[in-house]
Structure formats: structure tokens, C-alpha cells
């Protein structure tokens with residue numbers, strides 16, 4: 001278009017899985033949705049068993065891939081039926097209780113993008129729909145290291161350009177901030193970052209690791225506040241930046 005884009009001072013990069021949305025709540029929603037479509041509990045347990053086996057062999061699978069497998073016996077309509085039901089089923093919220101208020105604060109402070117990593121685009125989008133976030137700027141990433149993703153957005157003049165996958169305009173910003181639940185998302189990161197550690201006693205192997213000194217560990221998204229320049233900081237108790245347990 002050749003139009004000069006507005007450059008913001010700060011823009012956020014917000015992880016989706018386990019930061020905004022609860023993975024086990026997605027599993028509960030998955031189960032409830034399939035049960036509502038007449039899939040038996042035994043069949044669902046078998047899918048989960050298969051998923052655990054594949055994951056312990058180092059293979060990542062999406063829950064939606066199991067629904068596609070059902071199409072062999074039940075016809076292809078099952079995938080659309082599942083998707084509609086999954087997006088709309090009542091009573092199985094997937095967002096963490098602090099996510100909504102945090103996103104509202106972030107939205108007031110400036111632009112942000114929700115970054116979600118996944119091997120199955122359709123499933124990632126369906127999860128965003130279940131969250132009610134499909135109408136926010138998002139990007140589905142093929143790299144789990146968000147520091148590298150952000151570095152890849154850096155332009156020759158030092159600004160960053162974030163490009164949502166959906167209808168939103170690209171964001172040009174001088175500074176990025178990042179929030180994620182996985183330490184390794186910050187590998188090589190030198191910017192403003194927040195490692196979300198909701199429960200230090202239940203740290204998953206995939207979340208472990210050290211984070212750079214510029215990254216602050218927070219226990220809740222409620223800790224993240226923005227000043228009137230849109231600069232994020234963590235209020236309240238701050239934990240050590242070195243996190244190994």
C-alpha cells in the first residue's frame with residue numbers, strides 16, 4: 001500500500017497454551033464435545049492412551065487428529081460437527097481466570113499478538129475459537145522459541161514488525177515484551193520478558209530451564225501491569241530470574 005505505518009513504542013507477544021489457556025481444560029472440553037456427539041468414553045480413553053504413547057515416543061499429535069481418524073468409520077462430517085461443537089459447547093471454559101482481565105489491560109496499553117505454537121493449524125485455530133480469541137491478533141508459529149521468532153521480526157532499522165495471521169494489520173514497534181510459560185521460549189532473549197510460573201510445585205519437564213536475567217518470573221497474569229507509556233512490569237513479589245527446579 002506504500003502507506004507509512006504507525007510505529008508503536010511497545011508491543012506484546014503473548015503465548016497461548018498454558019499461559020492464557022489451560023491445556024487440561026482443553027482436554028476436558030474435548031472429552032465433553034466428543035461425548036455430546038455420541039463418541040463413547042472408552043473410545044476417548046483409547047485416543048488419550050494413544051496420545052500418551054506417541055508423546056512418550058517424542059511424537060507430537062493434536063487432539064483434532066484423533067477426530068479426523070474417526071472420519072474413517074463415521075464419515076467426514078464428524079470433523080465439522082466436532083469443530084462446531086468444540087467452538088460452542090457451554091460449561092467447559094478453557095481460559096485461565098486471570099487471562100481475560102490481563103488481555104484487557106494489554107489491549108489498553110498497546111498492540112499485542114497472541115503467538116501459538118502447534119503442528120496442526122486447524123486445531124490451534126479451533127482452540128483459539130474455544131477461548132473466544134479468534135477475533136484478536138494471533139499468529140500460529142512453527143518455532144517454539146519465541147525469542148527467535150521475535151528476533152526474526154527485527155528489521156534493518158531496529159524496529160520489529162509483527163504480522164498476525166488473521167485480518168489485523170501488521171504492527172511496527174520499537175520494543176517487544178514477551179510472556180510465556182516455558183523457559184526455553186526465552187533462549188537467547190535479551191528483551192523484556194515474563195516467565196509465567198503458575199505453580200512452582202507442578203512444573204512440567206517442558207517448562208523447565210533457565211531464563212535470561214532480563215526475564216522476570218511471575219506467578220499470575222494479574223502481576224503484569226502497564227504504565228501509561230504501555231511499558232509492562234511485574235508488581236508484587238518477584239522471583240529469582242534463575243529457575244531450575
Ligand SMILES: [Mg+2]
Pocket residue numbers: 015016017018019180181182
Ligand atoms: Mg505455552
